[in-house]
Amino acid sequence: MVNVDISDTIDRGELFGGLDKNLKLIEDNLNVDIIQRDNKLILKGANTSQAEKIIREMMGVLERGEKLDEQKINYIADLSHNGISYKKENVGGDIICFTHEGKPLRPKTIGQKVYVDCIRKKDIVFGIGPAGTGKTYIAVAMAVNAFKNKEVQKIILARPAVEAGERLGFLPGDLQEKVDPYLRPLYDALYDVLGRESALRLKEKEVIEVVPLAYMRGRTLDNSFIILDEAQNTTPEQMKMFLTRMGFGSKVVVTGDVTQIDLPRGKKSGLIEASRILKDVKEISFCYMKDVDVVRHQLVKKIINAYDVYYKAHPPKEEE
Numbered sequence: 001m002v003n004v005d006i007s008d009t010i011d012r013g014e015l016f017g018g019l020d021k022n023l024k025l026i027e028d029n030l031n032v033d034i035i036q037r038d039n040k041l042i043l044k045g046a047n048t049s050q051a052e053k054i055i056r057e058m059m060g061v062l063e064r065g066e067k068l069d070e071q072k073i074n075y076i077a078d079l080s081h082n083g084i085s086y087k088k089e090n091v092g093g094d095i096i097c098f099t100h101e102g103k104p105l106r107p108k109t110i111g112q113k114v115y116v117d118c119i120r121k122k123d124i125v126f127g128i129g130p131a132g133t134g135k136t137y138i139a140v141a142m143a144v145n146a147f148k149n150k151e152v153q154k155i156i157l158a159r160p161a162v163e164a165g166e167r168l169g170f171l172p173g174d175l176q177e178k179v180d181p182y183l184r185p186l187y188d189a190l191y192d193v194l195g196r197e198s199a200l201r202l203k204e205k206e207v208i209e210v211v212p213l214a215y216m217r218g219r220t221l222d223n224s225f226i227i228l229d230e231a232q233n234t235t236p237e238q239m240k241m242f243l244t245r246m247g248f249g250s251k252v253v254v255t256g257d258v259t260q261i262d263l264p265r266g267k268k269s270g271l272i273e274a275s276r277i278l279k280d281v282k283e284i285s286f287c288y289m290k291d292v293d294v295v296r297h298q299l300v301k302k303i304i305n306a307y308d309v310y311y312k313a314h315p316p317k318e319e320e
Helices: 012-014 019-029 046-065 071-081 111-121 135-148 175-194 196-204 238-244 270-277 298-313
Strands: 002-005 032-037 040-045 124-128 153-160 207-213 225-230 250-255 284-288
Touching: 002 046, 002 124, 012 019, 019 032, 019 046, 019 071, 032 046, 040 046, 046 071, 071 207, 111 124, 111 135, 111 284, 124 135, 135 153, 135 175, 135 250, 153 175, 175 196, 175 207, 196 207, 207 238, 238 250, 238 270, 250 270
Parallel strands: 124 250, 124 284, 153 207, 153 225, 225 250
Antiparallel strands: 002 040, 032 040
16 A cells, blocks of 8 residues: 655646546556545555556646646656656656747657757757657747748748649649648647647738648758658659758758558658658657557557557558
């Protein structure tokens, strides 16, 4: 049996969660019983030491003014299981920027924090990892922050228009209407950080450009924050073309998930090739995020793990 004292500065409602869901999450995951009594929690069971560490980390989160949710509690538990302290890593102590509603945007995992630090330090950064790890969202937030701080004059967001082959001509409407469906995730991130009206206003002034990758050819981009999203769907030629668009005073972030390649059969991924060719260039950082960095619904992480297990047992044949 272990007793955990709760400071008077801790909001019990935030710590316990609605209907004590936060405590029940720990009970279910660690097979312990948690009893509330006055200003302390009594822990009973086989894993009380582990449960105590998690609860103390949760209280530390609240003391620093952060919010607790299921994703964060599960992440704290995963770190604790591996002997890593969320507090010591200062995961949530860094603010990337503030949204148009004044909400602070912070890294939610160690992988995200490393990614943010790399973007600050290096001029070219590759963010590679599974769906839900915040690769694109963080890159857009960092771009907005750089623009607000007058570090760059433009934000350019690019994406290959690939969906089982590039067939934009079959979509109705003008050019912008044809490419918008492919660029929608970039718009969503922009609207969330800047607000829809501000983002559209900056887009009208061409301070923000959201373009298909094909329209990057022949340009030199100075004083810009340039993001290439879904880079696993570039060809090696497209990747080289994109990287060589970089001008003076610019920063480039390339994001992608090498497990979700939609290129036609027989086409090599430019992202995979770039990671092999450029790995020893010291001015370039490669940040690899894992399933533990997934910040979406817990099922997303389970889905990714299930696919990883399957493909390890049944490795796909590499296509030349």
